[in-house]
Amino acid sequence: MNTTPNSHAVVIGAGIGGLLAARVLSEGFGRVTVVERDGLPEIPVTRRCAPQARHAHALTARGRVAMEELFPGFTASLLELGAPTGDGQSEFRWVFDGHRWAKSKSGVHLLLASRPLIEWHLRNLVRALPNVKFIDHCAATGIITDPRRHAVTGLALNGKSHQTEDATIDADLIVDASGRSSSGQGWLEPLGYPRPEEEKLSIHLAYATRHYRREPTHIDGDLGIGIGATPTLPRGGLALAQENGTWIITLAGYGDDEPPLDAAGFAAFAASLHTPDLGDLISTAEPIDDGVRYRVPSTVRRHFNPTQLPTGYIPFGDTICSFNPIYGQGMSVAALEALTLRQCLLPDRNRVTDRFLRATRPTLDHAWDMTCNSDLRMPFIEGKRTARARAANAYVARIHRAAMTDPRVGTAFLRVISLLDTPTSLMTPAILSRVLWANRKSDTGPNKPMPRPTDVRLD
Numbered sequence: 001m002n003t004t005p006n007s008h009a010v011v012i013g014a015g016i017g018g019l020l021a022a023r024v025l026s027e028g029f030g031r032v033t034v035v036e037r038d039g040l041p042e043i044p045v046t047r048r049c050a051p052q053a054r055h056a057h058a059l060t061a062r063g064r065v066a067m068e069e070l071f072p073g074f075t076a077s078l079l080e081l082g083a084p085t086g087d088g089q090s091e092f093r094w095v096f097d098g099h100r101w102a103k104s105k106s107g108v109h110l111l112l113a114s115r116p117l118i119e120w121h122l123r124n125l126v127r128a129l130p131n132v133k134f135i136d137h138c139a140a141t142g143i144i145t146d147p148r149r150h151a152v153t154g155l156a157l158n159g160k161s162h163q164t165e166d167a168t169i170d171a172d173l174i175v176d177a178s179g180r181s182s183s184g185q186g187w188l189e190p191l192g193y194p195r196p197e198e199e200k201l202s203i204h205l206a207y208a209t210r211h212y213r214r215e216p217t218h219i220d221g222d223l224g225i226g227i228g229a230t231p232t233l234p235r236g237g238l239a240l241a242q243e244n245g246t247w248i249i250t251l252a253g254y255g256d257d258e259p260p261l262d263a264a265g266f267a268a269f270a271a272s273l274h275t276p277d278l279g280d281l282i283s284t285a286e287p288i289d290d291g292v293r294y295r296v297p298s299t300v301r302r303h304f305n306p307t308q309l310p311t312g313y314i315p316f317g318d319t320i321c322s323f324n325p326i327y328g329q330g331m332s333v334a335a336l337e338a339l340t341l342r343q344c345l346l347p348d349r350n351r352v353t354d355r356f357l358r359a360t361r362p363t364l365d366h367a368w369d370m371t372c373n374s375d376l377r378m379p380f381i382e383g384k385r386t387a388r389a390r391a392a393n394a395y396v397a398r399i400h401r402a403a404m405t406d407p408r409v410g411t412a413f414l415r416v417i418s419l420l421d422t423p424t425s426l427m428t429p430a431i432l433s434r435v436l437w438a439n440r441k442s443d444t445g446p447n448k449p450m451p452r453p454t455d456v457r458l459d
């Protein structure tokens with residue numbers, strides 16, 4: 001990438017998305033400034049403006065590889081910092097659709113660092129880049145354009161809190177990584193740019209999270225437990241081994257079914273899931289904190305039209321798409337977006353927003369369709385259930401049923417949710433025949449006819 005020495009890129013937001021974007025921009029711009037309204041702590045702790053970091057954050061295998069591509073040595077240094085690692089199927093207990101998956105070596109590697117540790121580590125790696133500067137305690141308050149309002153020229157800042165004298169900074173490019181509640185569209189509207197069309201699914205999900213001390217004997221040394229919600233029991237939970245010898249355990253329920261925060265209520269909710277694994281773990285583990293809650297009213301995807309954005313404004317990460325967190329896609333999608341942005345900046349900066357939004361669409365489609373289809377299995381979630389989505393869900397139900405006895409089917413699905421393979425990989429003759437065979441043999445689980453393969457399109 002050619003670096004233009006005097007050019008200046010500004011990133012709004014120092015969350016995972018903003019940090020990854022800053023890394024890529026540092027390769028093509030003389031200077032990069034990351035503007036963050038929050039304070040940026042020197043130690044790995046949850047920030048006030050990123051309260052979601054208190055809850056379980058799973059990094060998919062593809063997300064980890066993407067972060068490694070951006071920061072060579074990323075994985076090794078997190079391992080040195082104590083992040084547990086292992087195989088995503090032989091060392092993890094999965095229960096999907098009420099079916100316990102057979103265990104087997106999958107080759108899908110887990111890296112189980114907490115979100116505060118991942119963010120702090122990325123922040124330190126970005127801080128070490130010589131041409132990147134952070135301004136924290138400083139909120140962006142508006143986008144400045146040329147007089148014809150065609151291209152961005154700068155960013156307005158909250159003068160009270162930022163560390164420079166100026167109330168604005170110049171910018172040749174602005175990456176808006178300010179997250180799900182980004183004000184970017186509100187700033188652009190008065191400049192004549194309409195808000196993007198928003199696609200939403202009201203999921204009304206409630207999270208509750210507690211930490212426990214981890215003992216080597218817990219769950220036979222496995223690294224975690226994931227129990228998915230189903231239409232008949234729409235609550236689930238996730239336990240992940242973390243650095244510092246701890247478990248993070250997050251429970252989730254839809255609608256009014258909020259997991260309690262107190263120790264006894266939390267344990268009872270965990271014990272009520274499809275299998276007793278989480279309840280058993282909690283009953284033998286020492287609690288080390290009180291519970292915290294997070295509510296996710298909806299998932300949101302903003303369909304930005306590049307012709308309706310000023311040149312040099314790029315929405316990024318959760319600003320574009322905020323998924324149902326139980327599927328653990330957001331950080332990984334942001335990492336893949338960063339790799340895409342790097343490619344789009346390679347030739348030149350001409351029409352970079354257009355090229356970025358086009359190139360990133362398949363990644364977003366994959367994660368969005370997969371997670372929305374899964375949510376739409378819940379009868380109480382309103383939304384259009386297309387024939388394609390229904391067929392996909394019927395097939396996925398059979399995949400989970402097959403994965404009880406055939407670990408290779410589980411591995412194929414794990415690779416898809418880990419963003420390593422596309423959903424079409426589940427439709428190869430080898431996997432289809434395994435799913436068919438296992439469902440014929442199995443005498444538990446849904447007893448409906450297999451959808452015809454021609455009805456099923458997962459891409």
Ligand SMILES: Cc1cc2nc3c(=O)[nH]c(=O)nc-3n(C[C@H](O)[C@H](O)[C@H](O)COP(=O)(O)OP(=O)(O)OC[C@H]3O[C@@H](n4cnc5c(N)ncnc54)[C@H](O)[C@@H]3O)c2cc1C
Pocket residue numbers: 012013014015016017018035036037038049050052055056057058059060138139140141177178179180182183207294296316317318319325326327328329330331332333334
């Ligand atoms: C409860 C929960 C659990 C999750 N679990 C997972 C998981 O298991 N796996 C996974 O991959 N993802 C998970 N996610 C999603 C993940 O956190 C995000 O998708 C990912 O971190 C990318 O977010 P982001 O950086 O785009 O936005 P954010 O993390 O929201 O960061 C935006 C940043 O911008 C700053 N900001 C906002 N406005 C301004 C402004 N005007 N000026 C300056 N700064 C501003 C904010 O303070 C913040 O620091 C979860 C999310 C939630 C809510």
